[in-house]
Amino acid sequence: MADNKDLFNAYTEDSIRSLDWREHIRLRPGMYIGKLGDGSSMDDGIYILIKEVVDNCIDEHMMGFGKQIDIKVSEHSVTVRDFGRGIPLGKVVDVVSKINTGAKYDSKAFQKSVGLNGVGTKAVNALSSYFKVSSFREGKAKVAEFERGILIKEHKEAPTTEGNGTLVTFTPDDTVFKNYHYIPDFLENQIWNYCFLNAGLTVNFNGQKYLSKNGLLDLLQRKTNPDDLRYPIIHLRGEDIEVAITHENQYGEEYYSFVNGQHTTQGGTHLAAFREAFVKTVRDFYKKDYDATDIRASICAAIAVRVQEPVFESQTKTKLGSLAVAEGGQSMKAFVLEFLSKQLDDYLHKNSAVADALKKRIEQSERERKELAGIKKLANERAKKANLHNKKLRDCRVHLNEEYTGKAKEEMGSRQKETTIFITEGDSASGSITKSRNVETQAVFSLRGKPLNCYGLTKKVVYENEEFNLLQHALNIEEGLEGLRYNNIVIATDADVDxxxxxxxxxTFFLQFFPDLVKNGHVYILETPLFRVRNKQQTIYCYSEEEKQKAVRKLGGKPEITRFKGLGEISPEEFGQFIGDDMRKAPIIPSQDMPVAKILEYYMGKNTQQRQDFIINNLRYEKDLTEAEVEN
Incomplete structure (x- = not known):
């Protein structure tokens, strides 16, 4: 009781503290920009910062002001210039530093914009070590500079020859975003999405011009291989809605969904409505009750809608909430169904060759599903028994697919983004990771040896091969990505030939049978140090020969150098440092220039002369530098 009384007496007016806007953002950045990360994931915070600034430029463009956006991204600095109306000069400081301040509360100024809560640029400001905003309006300029959200200099209004618009420069705070780096492929993908959703908008990114004339049609052409399409891309546009649809030969379903120009990577009510409406429209057209999975198997589609006051499930706006409604109070489900049942039905009636090709694709999927049915049943029964005592999987406690409500939703959201499964080889490597992992968010799946080369095989092998089937169940991806249990799938193997x-x-397994896992940025390679360089005062872990030489120079003298030949050689205590907050993981990013099928054929198909020539022509060797060379 004494302890409780002490606690009671200690709880006074002094215990209550109010955080100002910047303190709250810096204390709880995950509430505003999702997870922090180092830039190795496409949804890491440093990309959200750019998105928040560019979203404002896009809103100006949508309102009819400014047809060009200039973006420059260096190693640690970002500059974004639009040519819209510019922030009203008297409100420049308020707009980027006072919470709940913005024009988007007035629906007359902004219709169907991306953000409505007045938080975006404030979060960028608070999470940047340096932030500068310049507004140009009618020959006058106003500039303000900040450090970590604190105003350090407010310039007086001055005449300018600059055209109307806004210029923002910021440097992400390296005390918040540790060891961060921008990956150009992620930025390019982000910029292309802006162009696809705003046909006619020109984005100049680091000196290169990006422009789309045909919207979502261009998006699907970029994301698919024309040789694999079963029929030409169907492109339909309506008031506040645009869709593009085709079928390929790959497994799974692939979707790109957008709301008011925002890429909703986690889907939401608009995507659920599209999937349901597509099935109903196809059934009604062919007057046949096809199974929904057969209709959608191998689909590749994009949907973009525009709604007033969209309700997103978080500040990062990756999922449209259930309250979202279309124009006039119509439910999203009814809105999408009405559009597809009219426009898609008309298209199929007018294009009989496309209708025939779609029918053949559906019936092929139906045959394949029935052929797999018996094998799936036996394999799933085996997997259920194995899951009771699955020695291959050391699971974690938090999973990506779990539903949370209320306060837990905000608190668990960033932890769900951190969920990771390491796929390791052998007992020694998996043992080290298992002992040093975070049991809350990190799981380990241990491979028995070299997995089967499944290139060119059908999905039947996923069920016939026990290891593949157990992995499929561990990930929970048999029916698609909606149930995925881990946000990050990290392949952790030795850096040797095996x-x-x-x-x-x-x-090959993921690209062959679950390509959407890779395309949606879930698959990585774990980078572990090759060398440990240490003296009595300091230990430095190095990931390359170059880093090793820098460490030798830094420590001076003759430090002890250890070369790690395998993951099993790294002690669990050391390993914990390489899979924690500073974990280095390289994302697997499919080439935009070569379709996945051709990549697999080249690297995993028959041993062709072309591949032999490539290997011979690209052989290189590394040597350890001498002490004299290090000094130079």
């Missing part, structure tokens, strides 16, 4: 081969075999 380890590299296992990486290739696992990537």
């Amino acid at each position: 380890g590299m081969h296992i990486r290739l075999l696992m990537l």
Whole structure:
């Protein structure tokens, strides 16, 4: 009781503290920009910062002001210039530093904009070590500079020759975003999405011009291989809605969904409505009750809608909430169904060749599903028994697919983004990771040896091969990505020839049967140090020969150098440092220039002369530098 009384007496007026806007953002950044990360994931915070600034430029463009956006991204600095109306000069400081301040509360100024809560640029400001905003309006300019959200200099209004618009420059705070780096492929993908959703908008990114004339049609053409399409892309536009649809030969379903120009990577009511409406429209057209999975198997589609005051499930706006409604109070489900049942039905009636090709694709999927049915049943029964005592999987406590409500939703959201499964080879490596992992968010799946090369095989092998089937169940992806249990799938193998081969075999498995896992940025390669360089005062872990030489120079003298040949050689205590907050993981990013099928054929198909020539022509060797060379 005494302890409780002490606690009671200690709870006074002094215990209550109010945080100002910047303190709250810096204390709880996950509430505003999702997870922090180092830039190795496409949804890491440093990309959200750019998105928040560019979203404002897009809103100006949508209102009819400014047809060009200039973006420059260097190693640690970002500059964004639009040519819209510019922030009203008297409100420049308020707009980027006072919470709940913005024009989007007035629906007359902004219709169907991306953000409505007045938080975006404030979060960028608070999470930047340096932030500068300049507004140009009618020959006058106003500039303000901040450090970590604190105003350090407010310039007086001055005449300018600059055209109307806004210029924002910021440097993400390296005390918040540790060891961060921008990956150009992620930025390019982000910029292309802006162009696809705003046909006619020109984005100049680091000196290169990006422009789309045909919207979502261009998006699907970029995301698909024309040789794999079963019929030409169907492109339909309506008031506040645009869709593009085709079917390929790959497994799974692939969707790109957008709301008011925002890429909703987690879907939401508009995507659920599209999937349901597509099935109903196809059934009604063919007057046949096809199974929904057969209709959608191998689909690749994009949907973009515009709604007033969209309700997103978080500040990062990756999922449209259930309250979202279309124009005039119509439910999203009814809105999408009404559009597809009219427009898609008309298209199929007018294009009989496309209708025939779609029918053949559906019936092929139906045959394949029935052929798999018996094998799936036996394999799933085996997997259920194995899951009761699955020695291959050391699971974690938090999972990506779990539903949370209320306060837990905000608190658990960032932890769900951190959920990771390491796919390891052998007992020694998996043992080290298992002992040093975070049991809350990190799981381990141990491979028995080299997995099967599944290139060119049908999905039947996923069920016939026990290891593949157990992995499929561990990930919970048999029916698609909606149930995915881990946000990050990290292949953790030795950096030797055997380890590299296992990486290739696992990537072949994912690209062959679950390509949307890779395309949606879930698959990575774990980078572990090759060397440990230390003296009595300091230990430095190095990931390359170059880093090793820098460490030798830094420590001076003759430090002890250890070369790690395998993951099993790294102690669990050391390993914990490489899979924690500073974990280095390389994302697997499919080439935009070569379709996945051709990549697999080249690397995993028959041993062709072309591949032999490539290997011979690209052979290189590394040597350890002498002390004299290090000094130079």
